[in-house]
Amino acid sequence: MTVRPLTSRRCRLWLKAMLICGCLGQPSPILAADGLTVALDASDPPFMYAGGGDGAQGLYPELIRQICDRAAIPLTVQAMSWRRALHEIDNSNSAVGGLYKTAEREKRYDFSLPLFTERIVVVYLRRRPLDFRSLADLDHKRIGVMAGWSYGDDFDHARAARRFTAYDGDSDQQNLQRLERGYLDAVLGIQEAMETLPAKRRAGLAIAATALAAKPTFIAVNKQSGQQALLQRFNQALEKMRQDGSYQQLVRKFFASRRSGN
Numbered sequence: 001m002t003v004r005p006l007t008s009r010r011c012r013l014w015l016k017a018m019l020i021c022g023c024l025g026q027p028s029p030i031l032a033a034d035g036l037t038v039a040l041d042a043s044d045p046p047f048m049y050a051g052g053g054d055g056a057q058g059l060y061p062e063l064i065r066q067i068c069d070r071a072a073i074p075l076t077v078q079a080m081s082w083r084r085a086l087h088e089i090d091n092s093n094s095a096v097g098g099l100y101k102t103a104e105r106e107k108r109y110d111f112s113l114p115l116f117t118e119r120i121v122v123v124y125l126r127r128r129p130l131d132f133r134s135l136a137d138l139d140h141k142r143i144g145v146m147a148g149w150s151y152g153d154d155f156d157h158a159r160a161a162r163r164f165t166a167y168d169g170d171s172d173q174q175n176l177q178r179l180e181r182g183y184l185d186a187v188l189g190i191q192e193a194m195e196t197l198p199a200k201r202r203a204g205l206a207i208a209a210t211a212l213a214a215k216p217t218f219i220a221v222n223k224q225s226g227q228q229a230l231l232q233r234f235n236q237a238l239e240k241m242r243q244d245g246s247y248q249q250l251v252r253k254f255f256a257s258r259r260s261g262n
Contacts, residue, residue, distance in 0.1 A: 035074025036230055037094040038064055038219060039085035043171035044146070046196055046258050047118075047217075048098050050079040059254050060098045063115055064219065066250065071237035073230055081170065082148040092222040099220045102150050110228055113235045114216035116251070119191040120151055122208040125179060130186055132208035138164045144175035144187035151188060152213050180204065188212060196258045 040060060042050040048058040056079040068075040078094065088094040089109065101111055122138070124130040131137065135158055147168035150156055159166050167184060169175035172194075175187045194207055219234065221227045241247035 034230070035076065036068060036219075036227070036234070037076045037078065038097045039078050039080055039088045039094040040097045041082045041085060042079040043081070043173075044098070044190075044193070045172075046193060046254075047116075047190065048079065055079045059251070060115060060217070062250065062254060063247075064097055066246075067234055067237045067241065070241065071233045073233060073237075082146065086148055089220060089222050092225045095219055095221045095225075095227065097219050098217045100150050100152065100215045101218060101220075102153055102156070105150070105220065108223060109220040110223055110231055112219040112231055113238050114218060115238075117214055117216045119214050120188055120212045121191045121194060122210075122212055123176070123179070123187045123189050123194055123205055124185065124208070126204055126206045128185070129206070130208065132186070132212075133210050135212065138186070140164060141185040142167065142183070144169055144178055144184045146170075146172075146175070146188075152215060155212070176201070176205070192255060192258075196255075 040048040040056045040058070042048075042056075044058070046058055048056060048060045051057040052061075056077040061077050064077065065075060077097075080088075085094075085096050089096045098115065099105070099109075099111075122130065122132045124132075130141075135154060138158075141164045143164050143166050145151065145166045145168060147170055158164065167175075167178065169178065172187075172189055175184070175189075176197075178184045179187045191207065191211070194202075194205070197205075219231070221231055238247070241250075
């Protein structure tokens with residue numbers, strides 16, 4: 001057998017082949033482990049926000065940690081901008097927690113059982129009342145929303161039709177500042193988040209009696225991530241927590257501590 005010497009071109013081709021094989025042997029981060037990496041919004045208190053030893057605090061990190069602990073699922077939580085979190089799930093680099101379900105998202109993601117139901121409310125200045133009873137009452141208004149959020153198919157369609165002008169903010173704090181300075185007519189927020197604002201700030205704000213919508217939140221994984229079995233284990237543990245009352249106890253304790261700290 002004659003051994004042919006490697007030319008520089010053959011060396012390059014051989015190295016390239018080895019690199020390709022190596023890459024094929026290394027699955028994407030979400031596929032590499034038997035645990036969940038969950039991206040959470042870094043600026044949506046009290047539900048999820050940056051802080052704490054592992055980078056995320058709030059109701060959803062607490063719920064997800066306890067559920068994964070009961071299901072024996074190794075967990076990593078990461079707080080980041082909501083836009084980046086959506087980018088991560090689209091690239092199968094992580095799951096996302098606290099996500100609303102829409103028809104478009106159901107094409108790309110698999111969803112857990114509901115984590116919590118958020119009431120989306122319309123917030124306005126007391127000195128500039130807004131009579132809100134239905135989505136049509138936002139027509140021709142300037143509305144502050146969270147960047148990257150979907151508020152449901154009806155709202156998204158109305159926004160696309162330019163029935164009102166929506167301004168994207170990166171946090172409730174930013175949107176409320178714009179409202180207080182007169183740049184917006186109203187802000188969309190989550191009722192529990194608005195109710196736990198400092199009392200001094202709440203004094204100048206009003207919340208419409210009619211909610212815009214009640215939206216369940218979920219953990220979602222990319223359909224291409226291969227984590228459907230983990231999602232099923234997560235669901236089983238969440239259902240057991242609801243049945244034995246530990247879920248309800250955690251939620252009550254969480255919001256009670258937030259209100260007492262105000």
